Structure formats: C-alpha cells, structure tokens
Amino acid sequence: MPHPDHPASPQTQPNEWLTDSNGELALSIRFKGDRLFQEQSLYQTVEVFDTHSCGKMLTIDSMVMCTEWDEAAYHEMITHVPMLTHPGIKDVLVIGAGDGGTIRELMRHSSVEKVVMVEIDEAVVRASKLFLPTISSAFDDPKLTLLIDDGIKFVSDAADASYDLVIIDSSDPVGPSEGLFTKSFYKDVHRILRPGGVITVQSESPSFNPKAFTELNPCLKSVFGEDQVHCYLVFIPTYPTGLWSLTYCSKDGPHPLKQFDAAKSSAFAKEHGLRYYNEDVHTAAFSLPTYIRNMINQ
Amino acid sequence: MPHPDHPASPQTQPNEWLTDSNGELALSIRFKGDRLFQEQSLYQTVEVFDTHSCGKMLTIDSMVMCTEWDEAAYHEMITHVPMLTHPGIKDVLVIGAGDGGTIRELMRHSSVEKVVMVEIDEAVVRASKLFLPTISSAFDDPKLTLLIDDGIKFVSDAADASYDLVIIDSSDPVGPSEGLFTKSFYKDVHRILRPGGVITVQSESPSFNPKAFTELNPCLKSVFGEDQVHCYLVFIPTYPTGLWSLTYCSKDGPHPLKQFDAAKSSAFAKEHGLRYYNEDVHTAAFSLPTYIRNMINQ
Numbered sequence: 001m002p003h004p005d006h007p008a009s010p011q012t013q014p015n016e017w018l019t020d021s022n023g024e025l026a027l028s029i030r031f032k033g034d035r036l037f038q039e040q041s042l043y044q045t046v047e048v049f050d051t052h053s054c055g056k057m058l059t060i061d062s063m064v065m066c067t068e069w070d071e072a073a074y075h076e077m078i079t080h081v082p083m084l085t086h087p088g089i090k091d092v093l094v095i096g097a098g099d100g101g102t103i104r105e106l107m108r109h110s111s112v113e114k115v116v117m118v119e120i121d122e123a124v125v126r127a128s129k130l131f132l133p134t135i136s137s138a139f140d141d142p143k144l145t146l147l148i149d150d151g152i153k154f155v156s157d158a159a160d161a162s163y164d165l166v167i168i169d170s171s172d173p174v175g176p177s178e179g180l181f182t183k184s185f186y187k188d189v190h191r192i193l194r195p196g197g198v199i200t201v202q203s204e205s206p207s208f209n210p211k212a213f214t215e216l217n218p219c220l221k222s223v224f225g226e227d228q229v230h231c232y233l234v235f236i237p238t239y240p241t242g243l244w245s246l247t248y249c250s251k252d253g254p255h256p257l258k259q260f261d262a263a264k265s266s267a268f269a270k271e272h273g274l275r276y277y278n279e280d281v282h283t284a285a286f287s288l289p290t291y292i293r294n295m296i297n298q
Numbered sequence: 299m300p301h302p303d304h305p306a307s308p309q310t311q312p313n314e315w316l317t318d319s320n321g322e323l324a325l326s327i328r329f330k331g332d333r334l335f336q337e338q339s340l341y342q343t344v345e346v347f348d349t350h351s352c353g354k355m356l357t358i359d360s361m362v363m364c365t366e367w368d369e370a371a372y373h374e375m376i377t378h379v380p381m382l383t384h385p386g387i388k389d390v391l392v393i394g395a396g397d398g399g400t401i402r403e404l405m406r407h408s409s410v411e412k413v414v415m416v417e418i419d420e421a422v423v424r425a426s427k428l429f430l431p432t433i434s435s436a437f438d439d440p441k442l443t444l445l446i447d448d449g450i451k452f453v454s455d456a457a458d459a460s461y462d463l464v465i466i467d468s469s470d471p472v473g474p475s476e477g478l479f480t481k482s483f484y485k486d487v488h489r490i491l492r493p494g495g496v497i498t499v500q501s502e503s504p505s506f507n508p509k510a511f512t513e514l515n516p517c518l519k520s521v522f523g524e525d526q527v528h529c530y531l532v533f534i535p536t537y538p539t540g541l542w543s544l545t546y547c548s549k550d551g552p553h554p555l556k557q558f559d560a561a562k563s564s565a566f567a568k569e570h571g572l573r574y575y576n577e578d579v580h581t582a583a584f585s586l587p588t589y590i591r592n593m594i595n596q
Binding site: 025030051242276285287293 | 576581582
C-alpha cells in the first residue's frame with residue numbers, strides 16, 4: 001500500500017476519481033475509464049461508474065448512492081431492522097430507493113403482501129436496471145407497485161392508517177430530497193401509518209452532515225414522541241467518513257431492542273445469506289458513541 | 299452543502315487538501331494554509347496540519363494518525379476496553395502511540411502504577427508536544443517512562459511475565475511498523491505478559507487495508523489461541539472509509555464481554571467525561587457485520 005507524497009493520486013489523475021465532498025472532507029473512489037451511464041435528468045445528474053475496488057457505483061450529483069461492494073450494509077439495515085422488530089408488516093411504502101436495493105431486501109420477507117415504491121426520478125431506476133442487476137433484481141416482483149412520482153405529494157394524498165412500514169430511503173437534503181427532511185412530511189407519514197406501525201429513515205451522517213443529522217432527530221421526536229425515536233449506526237465505507245445513521249420510529253409500536261427476537265433474526269439472516277445484518281449487529285447498531293448521543297440527546 | 303460537479307475541490311485546490319489513499323480509495327481533509335510542522339525524520343515524514351473542520355491533524359507519510367476532533371474514538375477504545383475488562387492492571391507497555399493520546403487515557407486509571415512507552419520516532423512525540431497539547435497532555439506524568447527506541451527490539455529483550463497490559467498502537471504495516479505485524483513479535487509480546495494479561499492491537503481496516511486485517515487475525519490466534527482473540531470495531535471518520543478495527547487478546551485472561559462490569563464502566567466514562575467510549579459501545583463494538591466475521595472466521 002504505497003502512499004505517494006502530496007499531491008496524491010486524486011490530484012494527479014483527476015478524471016479517474018469520483019469525489020464526494022462537503023467542502024471540508026472528501027472521499028474519492030477510483031474508477032475505470034469512461035462513465036457507464038451519465039444523464040442530466042429533470043432533477044439531478046445520475047451516473048454509474050465501474051470502480052477499481054468497489055464494483056459498479058451509482059452516484060447522484062457526485063454523491064455516492066451505492067456500490068456493489070458495500071450496498072448490503074445500507075439496504076439490509078434500513079429494511080431488516082424494522083422487518084425483524086415488527087412481526088406483522090404486510091403493507092409497505094418506500095419513498096426514494098430508486099436503485100432497488102431496499103425492494104430486494106423487503107421481498108425476502110414472505111409476510112409482506114404489498115409494496116408501493118415512489119421514486120421521483122425514473123433515470124435512477126433505469127440506470128440501476130441497466131448496470132446494477134444484483135441491486136435492481138426485484139423490480140419485477142408482482143407484489144411491487146412502482147410509481148415515478150413525488151413522494152411528498154404521494155404521502156400527502158395517501159389515506160390514513162394504510163401502511164405498516166414506511167421506509168424513507170432518500171438522498172441527501174439538497175435538491176429533490178430536501179422536502180423529505182421536514183416536519184410537515186413526517187406528520188403525513190405518521191398519519192398514514194397504522195397504529196403500531198413503524199418507519200426507518202436515512203438520517204444522514206453525524207460526521208459528514210452534522211447539521212442535517214442533528215436537525216432531523218428533534219423533528220422526528222416532535223412528530224412520533226421522544227421515546228419512539230431510535231437512532232442507529234451503520235458502517236458504510238463508500239460514504240464519506242464511513243459513519244452513517246438510520247433512524248427507527250414507531251407509532252406507539254414495538255421497541256427495536258425490547259421487542260426483538262434474536263433467534264428469529266439469526267435464522268433469517270442465515271437463511272438469506274445476508275452480508276451485513278445479523279442478530280448481534282441489530283442490537284449493537286443502537287449503541288451510540290457518547291458524542292453522538294450528545295448531538296441528539298439520546 | 300453544495301456538491302460541485304467533477305472535478306471536485308480536491309482536484310482544483312491541490313495544495314489545500316491532505317489525501318490519505320490506498321490507490322483505490324482516498325480520504326481528503328482540507329487544511330488552512332501552510333503545514334504547522336513538516337520533518338523528514340530517520341523513518342518517515344511527520345506533519346501537522348490545521349484543518350478546517352477537524353482541528354489539528356498529525357500525519358505520517360500522508361497517512362492520518364489523528365485529528366483533535368475525533369482522536370478520542372481511537373484512544374479511548376484501544377485503552378478503556380482492556381482497562382475496564384481486566385481489573386488488576388498495574389504495569390503497562392505501550393508500543394508506538396507517539397502522539398500521546400493512549401498515555402493520556404491510561405493515566406485516567408488510578409490502578410496503573412507504571413507505564414513504559416516505546417516510540418521509535420522522537421519527531422512524532424515532538425510534533426505532538428508542540429502542536430497537539432490536548433493529546434500530548436500526559437507526557438510529564440511521573441508514572442511514565444518514555445523510551446525513543448525500537449519496540450520490536452525492546453519486546454525481544456524484555457523479561458518474561460513483566461506486564462499486565464501491552465498496547466500496540468502502531469501506524470500501518472509499511473515502513474517502521476511492518477515488524478509489528480509478525481508472529482515472532484507477538485510471541486515475544488505473549489511471553490512478556492503476566493498470566494491473565496491482555497493486549498490491544500491496532501488491527502487495520504477491513505475495508506481500507508483488507509489484506510493486513512485478514513492476515514493479522516490468524517497470526518494473533520496462532521500465538522494467543524483461537525478463543526482468546528476478539529476483534530472489535532470503531533468509527534473513525536478521519537481514517538479512510540471510517541471503519542477501523544482493534545483486537546483484544548488475552549493470555550488466558552478475562553473475556554471482554556463475559557467478564558465485563560457495565561456499571562463500573564458507565565461510572566468511569568461519566569466521571570472522566572469520555573467522548574466516545576461508554577458501557578454500551580464497549581459491548582457493541584465486538585458485534586461484527588457478517589462479512590467482517592467471515593473475513594476472520596469469528
């Protein structure tokens with residue numbers, strides 16, 4: 001592992017590195033040759049790269065959405081934590097998640113009867129279907145209704161108490177995802193949940209997006225209640241700083257640790273050959289380092 | 299958080315970013331103006347930067363050693379996990395750790411009677427004393443004997459059964475740290491431990507240095523025994539990919555979870571105002587994602 005002196009490779013071979021930066025910290029991932037996909041959609045720039053060490057990679061506006069190598073961490077943790085906490089989930093709504101990884105994980109659960117997925121940008125779905133077949137593998141599942149539409153409007157129009165689980169699998173709070181980080185959106189999400197229903201939310205990085213992370217948490221607590229909001233952490237090496245959070249909230253539903261059946265979780269993870277999630281990680285993810293506890297008073 | 303199109307800032311302002319790269323993945327951290335310290339020592343290039351968002355930062359050969367912002371994660375976890383598992387630690391040997399953060403954490407424990415620290419490069423100690431006062435704050439502690447010497451030779455010459463805890467706080471296995479990743483070194487470490495003694499080791503990143511990570515684990519097991527080696531994980535946002543491992547081994551000593559006193563750990567963390575370590579994180583850190591379990595058959 002030779003470490004060149006500065007300037008290092010990212011500076012000397014600018015066209016071979018994708019850089020995801022917040023202006024102070026930046027993760028760069030080296031890719032081979034030309035982009036596989038590049039399109040300026042109505043909302044954003046969608047690209048697919050073939051990286052040297054992480055397989056194919058999907059980006060939106062130069063932000064890494066997923067790579068084949070480590071996408072399991074995000075998709076398994078946002079899906080199986082709620083699915084293996086709440087035993088009676090039948091109707092699921094997914095907002096965003098255009099690459100399809102969350103759908104793939106949901107469809108592993110035979111109890112799920114219907115999934116509605118609302119993705120605003122069809123270019124994301126199309127790019128994933130074309131170049132990320134292991135991630136987009138469940139788009140043809142007959143339980144799925146895929147709508148290319150505005151998730152905020154969809155939630156606003158949806159009937160009360162109609163879902164057991166809502167997953168908000170958004171990109172960062174710039175561009176079209178910005179409205180997914182507001183109280184009015186979460187009030188609608190709460191309204192359309194059945195009693196005891198649960199949600200999981202991509203809740204940003206305490207280290208890379210500390211402002212969004214610290215602002216979303218009280219927003220969720222104001223809607224769901226102080227004791228119904230539980231932040232948990234995931235190692236995602238291809239997201240800048242590698243430290244990312246998800247948040248589980250319930251409408252007076254099960255607690256993600258107290259109502260957790262470790263034996264069932266272990267059996268499920270083994271049966272499906274999961275790559276990141278296991279019964280120990282389910283519990284451990286909710287143990288926050290003290291400085292992160294302090295950021296959100298948890 | 300605007301995300302510029304490629305090429306992003308790291309390429310356009312090459313002199314303002316420190317880049318830590320393995321050739322495929324790279325983390326860049328933006329700094330202000332000139333380096334505060336830059337010296338080519340006998341062994342390596344030692345530098346201190348003033349970063350925009352992470353405080354002062356120490357690097358060796360362009361590899362991030364620590365930043366003021368997140369150094370607590372590494373130093374607290376490598377120190378308090380063994381100290382709060384083994385109740386009778388009096389004599390401690392530290393190899394490397396030139397910045398002083400590990401010494402600072404050790405000195406919080408009143409049970410510690412003597413610490414010998416062997417750092418090969420005095421430039422690291424000097425740079426830290428000059429520019430990282432909150433990290434190097436315990437170098438004057440009367441319990442400390444600081445030796446500028448080769449840790450491998452020191453361990454080879456040390457008497458049998460003379461330490462309760464050995465901390466191997468090395469940089470990556472290139473240059474002077476290479477010999478800290480060998481079986482002959484760990485055989486000596488095992489020999490100089492008292493019965494029941496423990497060690498913690500910087501055991502590299504499963505995502506950034508997978509070869510070193512997967513090779514060190516069986517090396518440690520061959521010396522300490524299969525059931526005496528326990529890998530644990532730490533979020534370190536300023537190390538590339540943010541996912542780092544430490545490993546706890548014992549000479550037939552206490553198990554880091556089974557012999558763990560959570561109440562004592564909680565009280566200690568609160569009393570000392572620790573920033574990362576707490577009783578929940580102590581336990582959770584040993585829960586490995588399945589793909590990491592599989593890398594080391596844990």
